[in-house]
Amino acid sequence: EAQVTQNPRYLITVTGKKLTVTCSQNMNHEYMSWYRQDPGLGLRQIYYSMNVEVTDKGDVPEGYKVSRKEKRNFPLILESPSPNQTSLYFCASSPAGQGQTQYFGPGTRLLVL
Amino acid sequence: GQQVMQIPQYQHVQEGEDFTTYCNSSTTLSNIQWYKQRPGGHPVFLIQLVKSGEVKKQKRLTFQFGEAKKNSSLHITATQTTDVGTYFCAGQTGANNLFFGTGTRLTVIP
Numbered sequence: 001e002a003q004v005t006q007n008p009r010y011l012i013t014v015t016g017k018k019l020t021v022t023c024s025q026n027m028n029h030e031y032m033s034w035y036r037q038d039p040g041l042g043l044r045q046i047y048y049s050m051n052v053e054v055t056d057k058g059d060v061p062e063g064y065k066v067s068r069k070e071k072r073n074f075p076l077i078l079e080s081p082s083p084n085q086t087s088l089y090f091c092a093s094s095p096a097g098q099g100q101t102q103y104f105g106p107g108t109r110l111l112v113l
Numbered sequence: 114g115q116q117v118m119q120i121p122q123y124q125h126v127q128e129g130e131d132f133t134t135y136c137n138s139s140t141t142l143s144n145i146q147w148y149k150q151r152p153g154g155h156p157v158f159l160i161q162l163v164k165s166g167e168v169k170k171q172k173r174l175t176f177q178f179g180e181a182k183k184n185s186s187l188h189i190t191a192t193q194t195t196d197v198g199t200y201f202c203a204g205q206t207g208a209n210n211l212f213f214g215t216g217t218r219l220t221v222i223p
Contacts, residue, residue, distance in 0.1 A: 059212075
């Protein structure tokens, strides 16, 4: 089944404790991205990757890192999480860019205390 | 920053009534996509509009792209409880810029 998977689905952590949210897609998509969703703000892009070893900042990249060592995986790293990073995070992929259908993962709900 | 505005933020309708959500961009869009997110779920692609003035239909859903390619609308005829969710537009302004609207949360009262 074609899908985007994220882990963990739920996470409670404390300020400053490094964490990684994994994202994997099995559709051989070149393009992957991360969004955060907050009430009243919709979906805001954090980082995106056009292909392996190619990443770029989205609208709200501060406090986040990403890597794209393999085509299928695009982990989101919070080196030192802060409470303002409490949010619902979605990973998405598409065949070749933002002009094509975005396939979203199930989401990761993060609470930073 | 945010370049695609979407209204209304919330809409409550009686089952059977129509519903419309609107998206407006300050800049010309190369294309616009629409997504639906069910409560507790993730956004799911509905449709993409590319041409100026384009109108597409999916059963009770009608999507329009403005002549100037700066606005778009989604209209649902005779809403059903299965239509509940948040509807997002997403406008592309360049090769790597896709901006999501803030979404319209639709509640359908049986």
